[in-house]
Amino acid sequence: MTDKLASVAEYENVFKGRVHEIAWSYYVSGSDEEITLEQNRKAYKRIRIRPRVLQDVSSCDVSASLLGQRVDIPICIAPTGCQGMAHPDAEVATAKAAEKMGTCMILSMHANKSLEMVVAKTPNGLKWLNLYAFRNRTVTLDLVRRAERSHYNGLAVTIDNPSLANCNRAHYKEDVPVYFRRTVDNHGYGHLEKYLQGYDVGPLLENGIPNDINIRDLSATWEYIDWLCSKTNLPIIVKGVLTAEDAILAVNHGASAVIVSNHGGRALDSVPATIEALPEVVRAIGDRVEVYIDGGIRNGIDVFKALALGAKAVFVGRPILYGLAHSGEEGVNNILEILKTELVRTMQFAGCRTLSDIKPSFVVHESYYAQL
Numbered sequence: 176m177t178d179k180l181a182s183v184a185e186y187e188n189v190f191k192g193r194v195h196e197i198a199w200s201y202y203v204s205g206s207d208e209e210i211t212l213e214q215n216r217k218a219y220k221r222i223r224i225r226p227r228v229l230q231d232v233s234s235c236d237v238s239a240s241l242l243g244q245r246v247d248i249p250i251c252i253a254p255t256g257c258q259g260m261a262h263p264d265a266e267v268a269t270a271k272a273a274e275k276m277g278t279c280m281i282l283s284m285h286a287n288k289s290l291e292m293v294v295a296k297t298p299n300g301l302k303w304l305n306l307y308a309f310r311n312r313t314v315t316l317d318l319v320r321r322a323e324r325s326h327y328n329g330l331a332v333t334i335d336n337p338s339l340a341n342c343n344r345a346h347y348k349e350d351v352p353v354y355f356r357r358t359v360d361n362h363g364y365g366h367l368e369k370y371l372q373g374y375d376v377g378p379l380l381e382n383g384i385p386n387d388i389n390i391r392d393l394s395a396t397w398e399y400i401d402w403l404c405s406k407t408n409l410p411i412i413v414k415g416v417l418t419a420e421d422a423i424l425a426v427n428h429g430a431s432a433v434i435v436s437n438h439g440g441r442a443l444d445s446v447p448a449t450i451e452a453l454p455e456v457v458r459a460i461g462d463r464v465e466v467y468i469d470g471g472i473r474n475g476i477d478v479f480k481a482l483a484l485g486a487k488a489v490f491v492g493r494p495i496l497y498g499l500a501h502s503g504e505e506g507v508n509n510i511l512e513i514l515k516t517e518l519v520r521t522m523q524f525a526g527c528r529t530l531s532d533i534k535p536s537f538v539v540h541e542s543y544y545a546q547l
């Protein structure tokens with residue numbers, strides 16, 4: 176048993192001391208000027224809650240369903256790569272915590288543990304496999320078949336990161352690759368390793384940067400989603416939508432759900448905060464498919480705001496890494512417990528008994544009160 180901390184912010188505060196400086200730089204960074212990274216947080220602070228009182232909140236139910244599968248909390252785990260840099264148990268620890276908390280985990284394409292190993296250790300958890308568009312579709316197809324054989328429940332296809340984003344943090348360009356190499360030597364490169372053998376710049380690195388960029392398909396279009404849908408019965412969840420136009424295309428091309436995401440501010444900088452983009456996506460497709468969100472969610476009040484604006488569930492990225500680095504599975508569990516407790520408390524104070532009680536009328540932009 177390790178010391179439990181009381182909030183995601185407290186876990187974040189000690190994170191730097193828990194991981195190698197280079198791993199820290201990889202995990203916390205955003206792209207370019209980190210405008211979007213910063214706004215992902217700040218935008219939540221611009222939203223006000225309009226609470227309703229005396230609503231009998233003696234019991235609050237936070238269970239939800241994702242594509243027909245029950246989850247105990249609407250707080251799920253976004254895919255984040257290379258969790259071996261945070262803890263030796265890496266994605267297995269994260270998956271165990273997700274299973275225990277009854278929530279969904281998306282296993283990163285860049286996991287240190289293979290998709291088969293994660294399932295072997297957590298056979299009952301709801302899991303989606305993260306995919307990118309690869310140049311060689313046989314690679315994609317092989318991954319899809321492996322996911323099917325291992326009973327993954329969905330495929331979360333990332334569409335917002337076609338190329339390598341630019342990160343200016345100290346250490347990033349020179350030191351991350353070296354450290355990453357060491358991590359891969361220690362923990363492996365999950366299910367991607369075998370496909371990356373034989374590429375000219377080395378099996379795992381592009382200019383020394385940890386990425387599978389060599390095998391990604393920059394020419395991919397929506398046809399890729401059509402093709403994927405035609406090859407599997409697993410639901411396709413499109414991750415990385417920020418506009419109504421793309422949300423409509425995603426659904427028209429077969430997506431079963433959409434995640435409003437800007438890759439945690441790690442892809443194109445200067446795009447909107449995800450909570451700012453959520454309403455237009457919900458307006459465009461919310462009556463056709465489920466819409467989820469990730470980016471900048473750090474407490475239960477943020478979760479409440481996202482649900483009020485139409486998200487069926489939220490996904491968290493970095494907070495999971497903070498917990499993992501602190502105390503492995505237990506740390507991830509604590510992070511999810513904290514967010515759940517905070518969500519329940521927010522619902523009690525706002526006057527909501529179930530998630531479906533959390534309506535858009537509960538939130539307004541701060542400018543609503545500007546006349547005061």
Ligand SMILES: Cc1cc2nc3c(=O)[nH]c(=O)nc-3n(C[C@H](O)[C@H](O)[C@H](O)COP(=O)(O)O)c2cc1C
Nearest residue numbers: 202253254255256283333438439470471491492493
């Ligand atoms: C270190 C790190 C690695 C990530 N790796 C992936 C990945 O492999 N695939 C993916 O789709 N998104 C990846 N993401 C983006 C997350 O899935 C998610 O969109 C983002 O972290 C959410 O923002 P948050 O960290 O503020 O919660 C990564 C994010 C971080 C911080």
